[in-house]
Amino acid sequence: MTAAATEGQAREHVTPDTVHIRAPKLVGDEPATLIPVTETTPPESRSDKKERTRRAILDAALTLTEDTGLAGLSLRQVAKEVGIVPTAFYRHFDSIDQLGLALVEESFGALRAMIRDTRQGSPSLGQIVDRSVDVLAEHVRDQRAHFGFIAREKSGGSAPVRDAVRREFAYFERELATDLARLPMEHWSADDLRILSNLIVGSMIATSEEILRADPRDLPDIKHRARTQLLMVIVGALNWKSSAPS
Amino acid sequence: MTAAATEGQAREHVTPDTVHIRAPKLVGDEPATLIPVTETTPPESRSDKKERTRRAILDAALTLTEDTGLAGLSLRQVAKEVGIVPTAFYRHFDSIDQLGLALVEESFGALRAMIRDTRQGSPSLGQIVDRSVDVLAEHVRDQRAHFGFIAREKSGGSAPVRDAVRREFAYFERELATDLARLPMEHWSADDLRILSNLIVGSMIATSEEILRADPRDLPDIKHRARTQLLMVIVGALNWKSSAPS
DNA sequence: CCTTTCAGTGAACGTGCGTACACTGAAACT
DNA sequence: AGTTTCAGTGTACGCACGTTCACTGAAAGG
DSSP: OGGGTTTTTTOSSSOOOGGGOOOOOSSOOOSSOSSOHHHHHOOOOHHHHHHHHHHHHHHHHHHHHHHHHHGGHHHHHHHHHHTTTGGGGGGGSSSSSHHHHHHHHHHHHHHHHHHHHHOOOOOOOOHHHHHHHHHHHHHHHTTTHHHHHHHHHHSSOOOOHHHHHHHHHHHHHHHHHHHHOOOOOOOOHHHHHHHHHHHHHHHHHHHHHHHHSSSSGGHHHHHHHHHHHHHHHHHHHHHHHHHOOO | TTTTTTTTOOOSSSOGGGOOOSSOOOOOOOOOOOHHHHOOOOOOHHHHHHHHHHHHHHHHHHHHHHHGGGGOOHHHHHHHHSSSSGGGGGGOSSSSHHHHHHHHHHHHHHHHHHHHHSOOOOOHHHHHHHHHHHHHHHHHTTTTHHHHHHHHHTTTTEEEEHHHHHHHHHHHHHHHHHOOOOOOTTTTTHHHHHHHHHHHHHHHHHHHHHHHOOOOGGGHHHHHHHHHHHHHHHHHHHHHHHHHOO
């Protein structure tokens, strides 16, 4: 044991190369070949390595906040999880709040990807509803951590992060309103479209939160409920002008 | 100054009698009469005093969580705000989580009071909607702190508190479903009533959160939106069975 | 009147926190 | 080859935290 330490200076502390990577999980993990991995992959530039650590920090934060929320996340926890010394955190983010804002951006990236999926093909109303709910459920499953983060920080402790989440949702809602305008809704005002959009987004958020915390076995029930609710809302919107005399 | 301290032993540290009371704000604060207040109100039993401190703790917690959430609330902060020494906290609650659960109970007490208000008189559908939104807005204004607490901790950091909030909402939703059953909704299944109830409660929660964070000047807009949405939902529900063949 | 109860005190502890500072060593640049 | 850049290191600091323990003194109760 002690003899082995004579050559190569076995360092106890972690180096940039020992950074824990969580996301990609490379394939091809056959039994180790002749050549050590560290020599098979030499071309990693300094900025590549930095980006890798940044990702590791974001992933660690995403995982750690799952229990405590961003408010209960400490710089030191993140650093330990990533495998760097606490002060090194500052090379990537000015503060936990900055980290939070980056996570908001990233999480809404996932959300936008979902929307893109939903927009592909737009048949009958009923089919739009079915497809929307399916896509939502699927994305919540695949992006659990991101959706959970958004749901938590929407009313969370950090004002800047909270506001950022809300701004994104408002933007999102406006986008849906313009989408709705393309449907055959006879001469709706922009205001009314926004109101409808707000209702739908709210219902979608509630559904996401429910999926997040529910037992996966209950997912069909939740999807059924979401579909029904969406349908109720749409039917209501279509009949609203005529049947509701103020 | 120093002379005055000779008799009566002017104590620097706070005693139970200096506990900061926030809630009741007694009336009748005429200029001090001949007799010191401490002698005009001698009959305060030990348990009364304890209850008073307990209230002060709850109120202080309610105020302090407004910035940071329950997760960011420390026993020492609360104690300082109340005017007791940190360890005295344990005379009233086992932990911050227990405090949180007490606040959940109290907050939903306020919510139930609101429901009671809403139920008084049940005229036409349109009037029910108007009245419901008015009562909601009014109660959110009057019970800002409690509603804010619920909204925050619904997805907050402490699992027991979070679960308690959700349980209360589920209960609440079930209650609304039985209320809805009394309306003339032709042979709806219990399941469908629950789905509708879930949708309405969700929309109400969203509205509350919006009122909480919005400028008071925007309240009319928000109320208009809430009314419209509620109406859309109800109209949709009424027309749903017939016009949505899946 | 004497005893018990108990809300509140005050000192002390160990821990984890954010942040400052000076540093190292390899990659990047000239 | 020589210099600069900079991600990550390691120490050290002061602070706020939760919790422990022995205590005090007035109200409650026999």
